Amino acid sequence: MIEPTALPDNLLLTNLKKVVNWARRNSLWPMPFATACCGIELMATASSRYDLARFGMERMSFSPRQADLMIVAGRVTIKMMPVLQHIYQQMAEPKWVISMGACASTGGVFDAYATIQGVDQFMPVDVYVPGCPPRPETLIEGIMAIQRIIDQEGLPPAGHRRPLKLAIEPNYVPKPQPVGVPVTVGGKGI
Numbered sequence: 466m467i468e469p470t471a472l473p474d475n476l477l478l479t480n481l482k483k484v485v486n487w488a489r490r491n492s493l494w495p496m497p498f499a500t501a502c503c504g505i506e507l508m509a510t511a512s513s514r515y516d517l518a519r520f521g522m523e524r525m526s527f528s529p530r531q532a533d534l535m536i537v538a539g540r541v542t543i544k545m546m547p548v549l550q551h552i553y554q555q556m557a558e559p560k561w562v563i564s565m566g567a568c569a570s571t572g573g574v575f576d577a578y579a580t581i582q583g584v585d586q587f588m589p590v591d592v593y594v595p596g597c598p599p600r601p602e603t604l605i606e607g608i609m610a611i612q613r614i615i616d617q618e619g620l621p622p623a624g625h626r627r628p629l630k631l632a633i634e635p636n637y638v639p640k641p642q643p644v645g646v647p648v649t650v651g652g653k654g655i
């Protein structure tokens with residue numbers, strides 16, 4: 466942070482596009498469309514341990530109004546898809562979409578006629594976050610990929626919305642299982 470008294474006679478110059486993108490990347494407002502277990506990990510990502518507020522994203526919007534980041538977390542059925550598309554169309558431009566987890570991206574293990582085998586068949590997906598469910602770290606990596614795109618590419622040209630189709634690599638190495646549980650009796654370990 467710059468102390469106002471340290472540079473009394475100086476100006477900071479930048480261009481408007483950089484300032485707008487800086488503000489936009491730090492205030493992505495999610496529209497959570499959580500239908501199943503991946504939604505629990507999405508909630509964990511917003512909790513104090515992972516703290517989405519660091520990204521200016523603590524305002525989960527349960528309305529498309531002002532939301533600009535759709536996060537589809539969980540399986541989507543054919544009956545739900547028109548609702549999802551409707552919400553997506555009502556979101557503010559420019560907007561981005563994350564497909565979180567195997568079910569949203571491919572239907573997962575639900576290879577059934579009623580389950581959409583990948584939401585990208587019906588809406589543009591920018592980032593695929595793998596896992597069943599993805600850990601919060603992986604979702605955060607997906608969100609940061611969108612932030613980098615906003616920084617580098619600026620705003621998508623109006624009327625030319627194309628899905629970015631970025632796939633995130635899992636970035637979490639699970640510890641060997643089962644882990645030992647320390648047990649003490651009378652102050653002594655056994």
Ligand code: SF4
Binds near residue numbers: 503566596
């Ligand atoms: S990907 Fe796994 S955790 Fe996520 S909704 Fe499907 S079954 Fe649940």
